[in-house]
Amino acid sequence: MVNIRTIVWFELRRMARNKTVLFNLFLLPMLLIFILGTALSSFFGSTETYVPEQVNLAIIGAESADALPASFKAFIESPDIAKVMVTSMGLTRKEAENKLRSGSIDFAVTVPGDLDQQIASGSKTQLEMLLGKNHTRNLIAKTMIGTFMDEANSKQAQVSVAGPEVLVMGHSMQERPSYVEIGKLNDKGKTYTAAQYYAASMLIMFLLYSGLMASNSLFSEKDGHTLYRLQSTPVSNATIFGGKILGCSIITLIQAFLIIVGSNVLYGVNWGDYVWLLMLVCVLITLASMTISIIVSMLIKTSSTATAIIQAVIIAMTFLSGGFTPLPMDFIQSLGEFTLNHWAMQGILRMMLNMELSQILTCIGVLGTISLGLSTAAMIAYRKVGYHA
Known part of the structure; x- marks a missing residue:
């Protein structure tokens, strides 16, 4: 059947x-x-691990790290930053421009000597950045220095609203926050x-x-x-x-x-x-x-x-x-x-x-x-x- x-x-x-x-x-x-x-x-x-390229960074005008403002010195000496950005100092603006053209350095920045005072007073703060030949390394350097400037602008805003004592009660600019994290893209x-x-x-x-x-x-x-x-x-x-x-x-x-x-x-x-x-x-x-x-x-x-x-x-x-x-x-x-x-x-x-x-x-x-x-x-x-x- x-x-x-x-x-x-x-x-x-x-x-x-x-x-x-x-x-x-x-x-x-x-x-x-x-x-x-x-x-x-x-x-x-x-899912690949991304490790940023090393950037040769020139700081114009400063003869040594001790001559830098304390906040920027703490930034470049941060272990995460030091792994990515290799700094050189003692260059004039003209020397830095020549080295950027030749490719011997990747990026240059001019840091005002009174940077910390500008932040503490709540006045406008600027860093002059000179780009090199390599687009990727320019982007890495701009991103990292931009992160530092975001932190500085945040402190400026706090000073403008609450006064200079906020830097004492809160976080000081000499502290070293983590600026870089190396790991898997989209891991989080x-x-x-x-x-x-x-x-x-x-x-x-x-x-x-x-x-x-x-x-x-x-x-x-x-x-x-x-x-x-x-x-x-x-x-x-x-x-x-x-x-x-x-x-x-x-x-x-x-x-x-x-x-x-x-x-x-x-x-x-x-x-x-x-x-x-x-x-x-x-x-x-x-x-x-x-x-x-x-x-x-x-x-x-x-x-x-x-x-x-x-x-x-x-x-x-x-x-x-x-x-x-x-x-x-x-x-x-x-x-x-x-x-x-x-x-x-x-x-x-x-x-x-x-x-x-x-x-x-x-x-x-x-x-x-x-x-x-x-x-x-x-x-x-x-x-x-x-x-x-």
């Missing part, structure tokens, strides 16, 4: 023999993850690599594309006139229909497993520690994929039209959710919140970043609500139209 297990087994064997299906479901997503993750890696966070933030981003995006997109298998399978029985024979057996239309959908769903979940494991082994994609929640997201996307294909297949008469509509819907949702590339426009990003891809992707990315469970469950909850709504619509479409020759 034909039962649902026989139909499921038949669907699995039929798809396993189809080389095009195997390529599209398993090899193509892995290839796209590699291409997109490699080509667009510069647009995503880096929430970021992910290009490989992680596109692994999540391609996983979602190809799970949705798996719904095309169900649609094609449903139409193939009609177009090949084999549905008559199936309906002549002692098995209900619901069993035939359910067996086909279940068989396609099993293939889709196998696809999800292979993409997750393959991307982890081949590309080092870290999917996070929420394994069961990741599985739940895959199940919900599979459910949504199958229900979309059911709705379209029940309402559309031809296989080609149904395929075109399903593909258009998937591509539109992937684009609006930033699946091809992160979208900078707020309006399009807001439209993406109405798509399955957006909530599935946000949930997976938050798992990859090991964020709070409540934040992940919010995305999964919305995804589950959408999938439930689509399932209800699919059931209504099936009850009204049915699956028959």
